[in-house]
Amino acid sequence: MAERVSIVGLHGGAWYGPSAERALRGADLLVGAARQLEDLAPAGLGGEPVELWGRMDELAELCAGRAAQGRRVCVLAAGDPGFFGVVRLLAARLGPDALDVHPAPSSVSLAFARAGLPWDDAVVATCHGRPLAGAVAAVSGSPKAAVLVSPDSPPEALGAALVAAGCPERDVWVCTRLGEGDESVVCTDLAGLAGGCFDPLSVVVLVSPGAGVAGAAGVAWGLDEAAYEHRAGMITKAEVRAVALAKLSLPPRGVLWDVGAGSGSVAV
Numbered sequence: 001m002a003e004r005v006s007i008v009g010l011h012g013g014a015w016y017g018p019s020a021e022r023a024l025r026g027a028d029l030l031v032g033a034a035r036q037l038e039d040l041a042p043a044g045l046g047g048e049p050v051e052l053w054g055r056m057d058e059l060a061e062l063c064a065g066r067a068a069q070g071r072r073v074c075v076l077a078a079g080d081p082g083f084f085g086v087v088r089l090l091a092a093r094l095g096p097d098a099l100d101v102h103p104a105p106s107s108v109s110l111a112f113a114r115a116g117l118p119w120d121d122a123v124v125a126t127c128h129g130r131p132l133a134g135a136v137a138a139v140s141g142s143p144k145a146a147v148l149v150s151p152d153s154p155p156e157a158l159g160a161a162l163v164a165a166g167c168p169e170r171d172v173w174v175c176t177r178l179g180e181g182d183e184s185v186v187c188t189d190l191a192g193l194a195g196g197c198f199d200p201l202s203v204v205v206l207v208s209p210g211a212g213v214a215g216a217a218g219v220a221w222g223l224d225e226a227a228y229e230h231r232a233g234m235i236t237k238a239e240v241r242a243v244a245l246a247k248l249s250l251p252p253r254g255v256l257w258d259v260g261a262g263s264g265s266v267a268v
């Protein structure tokens with residue numbers, strides 16, 4: 001019977017939790033990038049190391065073939081493999097039921113932790129294997145964002161593209177080699193980001209000054225009537241405005257002007 005394929009997320013040779021450790025120690029084959037295999041060497045795990053990364057067709061074939069022979073394959077990944085990672089490919093090729101996934105924290109989770117900021121209200125984009133322009137469009141209007149960069153689009157290229165796109169000022173953290181022995185975090189601004197020279201194994205956190213700890217940026221449905229200019233109470237009441245706005249299912253960005261017109265009390 002075919003074995004399930006394990007995928008274990010790592011940072012600097014460290015995994016998260018006992019189930020990840022069981023998967024690593026029980027593996028016949030440890031498949032990963034050279035750096036990941038080196039980082040794991042001191043743990044003395046015992047599985048046969050197979051250096052294979054970036055060649056995704058080969059990886060899927062190897063996993064399927066060896067698992068069908070009853071071999072326990074453990075694929076090594078960065079951080080959370082379900083977050084812009086190898087789970088997408090292997091779930092598509094082998095089926096989700098063929099996988100046991102053991103994530104470590106994602107690099108974005110670690111980056112916001114280093115900045116000491118919550119990130120439930122952040123927009124996350126990537127230019128790893130995708131066009132830089134898409135990431136710039138996704139984050140330049142957002143008060144809090146993180147971008148996964150890459151050798152083709154390193155942090156300074158992101159900075160230059162944000163400046164060219166007219167992105168307003170941002171506090172910037174370039175978080176590099178998170179969880180590794182040589183981790184670094186550089187705090188700067190957009191000009192410093194654009195003019196710097198950074199390691200591409202980084203996450204760039206971008207926060208509008210003052211927006212770091214503000215609550216999740218919600219749209220204020222149904223503000224009190226006193227928040228608007230109106231004439232002698234001629235204004236749709238807060239409860240009705242809130243329902244009207246909620247039913248419009250507005251997208252996160254854009255301009256709606258105006259339902260009911262007049263005082264602008266429904267304008268967003």
Ligand SMILES: C[S@@+](CC[C@H](N)C(=O)[O-])C[C@H]1O[C@@H](n2cnc3c(N)ncnc32)[C@H](O)[C@@H]1O
Pocket residue numbers: 011078079080081082083084085105106107108128147148149150151175176177178179180200201202203
């Ligand atoms: C294909 S994505 C993988 C993301 C990964 N699954 C995660 O949980 O963060 C690769 C990108 O993630 C970011 N990344 C991965 N590991 C990192 C680390 N240790 N430090 C900083 N950024 C990292 C870099 O932007 C890198 O180009």
